[in-house]
Amino acid sequence: MPEETLSFSDSEREFLEKYLPPNSRQHDGKLPSITLTFATSLDSSIALAPGVRTQLSGPRSKAMTHYIRSRHDAILIGVGTAAADDPALNCRLEGAGGYGSDGLSQQPRPIVIDPSARWALSEQSRILVLAKAGRGRAPYILTSNPSPPKESVELLERYGGKYISMGLSKVVAGRSHLDWKTILEQLKDEGLHSIMVEGGGSIINSLLEPQNQNHVSSVIVTIAPLWLGQGGVVVSPEQGTDETGTVITASTLKAVKWHPLGEDIVLCGTF
Numbered sequence: 001m002p003e004e005t006l007s008f009s010d011s012e013r014e015f016l017e018k019y020l021p022p023n024s025r026q027h028d029g030k031l032p033s034i035t036l037t038f039a040t041s042l043d044s045s046i047a048l049a050p051g052v053r054t055q056l057s058g059p060r061s062k063a064m065t066h067y068i069r070s071r072h073d074a075i076l077i078g079v080g081t082a083a084a085d086d087p088a089l090n091c092r093l094e095g096a097g098g099y100g101s102d103g104l105s106q107q108p109r110p111i112v113i114d115p116s117a118r119w120a121l122s123e124q125s126r127i128l129v130l131a132k133a134g135r136g137r138a139p140y141i142l143t144s145n146p147s148p149p150k151e152s153v154e155l156l157e158r159y160g161g162k163y164i165s166m167g168l169s170k171v172v173a174g175r176s177h178l179d180w181k182t183i184l185e186q187l188k189d190e191g192l193h194s195i196m197v198e199g200g201g202s203i204i205n206s207l208l209e210p211q212n213q214n215h216v217s218s219v220i221v222t223i224a225p226l227w228l229g230q231g232g233v234v235v236s237p238e239q240g241t242d243e244t245g246t247v248i249t250a251s252t253l254k255a256v257k258w259h260p261l262g263e264d265i266v267l268c269g270t271f
């Protein structure tokens with residue numbers, strides 16, 4: 001996978017500004033802000049099938065993603081994405097650490113939500129290859145597993161990453177779930193105050209549920225001009241019901257802006 005250096009001009013950046021966390025790193029003691037961002041097809045799928053890495057964003061939208069990464073302390077994904085995509089989760093914008101400047105400036109901390117610590121990390125994992133080369137950071141893995149595999153712990157710590165074992169908050173449909181407040185409190189304790197959540201499907205759907213929307217400061221969705229068809233990984237949160245039990249719209253965005261970018265269109269909004 002080529003590690004190209006990307007550029008995203010000042011004029012291209014303007015439409016995003018009000019949907020991004022402030023550049024100043026002042027922190028008011030509140031929980032970290034979440035920017036929820038992903039790419040989707042016209043039939044609201046984010047991948048051809050579970051576990052299939054699917055390129056949806058065009059070149060300009062991809063450069064936008066790396067600019068957004070440069071504006072956050074951390075990038076968060078679920079273990080399903082880590083296992084499927086072998087992602088780099090670094091910022092390859094020109095001028096970022098390792099891409100035109102020394103050190104790790106503008107390199108966000110990758111965060112993987114992996115309750116059972118099932119991600120099979122190795123020396124060949126792209127995220128560790130880049131950390132070793134000074135072109136990204138090793139991930140922090142949030143898990144409910146009190147004893148992750150010893151060799152994975154040692155491998156991670158060799159490159160500056162770690163497992164963070166957290167108490168299990170609940171089991172949903174047979175799966176251990178950490179609630180978002182617990183996750184964000186832990187990330188705040190790690191000195192991470194702005195979180196870009198990139199997916200995948202279950203992570204996105206979880207944040208779109210009415211009871212979690214208060215954690216999301218803004219949503220930035222890239223819409224690509226294609227249908228992925230039946231069997232895709234669909235973004236469609238649980239429906240909500242009002243006090244009479246009537247089914248209501250799950251989520252409605254406010255302060256909406258649509259912005260063409262290459263052959264894609266980018267939707268920005270807030271809850």
Ligand SMILES: NC(=O)c1ccc[n+]([C@@H]2O[C@H](COP(=O)([O-])OP(=O)(O)OC[C@H]3O[C@@H](n4cnc5c(N)ncnc54)[C@H](O)[C@@H]3O)[C@@H](O)[C@H]2O)c1
Pocket residue numbers: 037038039040045046047049050051052053054056077078079080081082084085113114115116175176177178179180198199200201202203204206233
């Ligand atoms: N188009 C895009 O922008 C985009 C972005 C990311 C991933 N993807 C694609 O999405 C697919 C992966 O999606 P997915 O839904 O299978 O996996 P995922 O990345 O959402 O990870 C799912 C796992 O995360 C954990 N998890 C999720 N919510 C949790 C919570 N609240 N508490 C604790 N653990 C939680 C669980 O272990 C769950 O099995 C892949 O095919 C990937 O290529 C696309």
Ligand SMILES: Nc1nc(=O)c(N)c(NC[C@H](O)[C@H](O)[C@H](O)COP(=O)(O)O)[nH]1
Pocket residue numbers: 037038039053054055056057065077081085086087088089090198199222
């Ligand atoms: N914005 C966006 N457009 C896409 O077309 C796509 N497939 C993803 N998917 C997001 C997910 O997090 C991917 O795993 C990372 O985008 C991997 O990209 P890197 O290796 O980190 O550069 N995201």
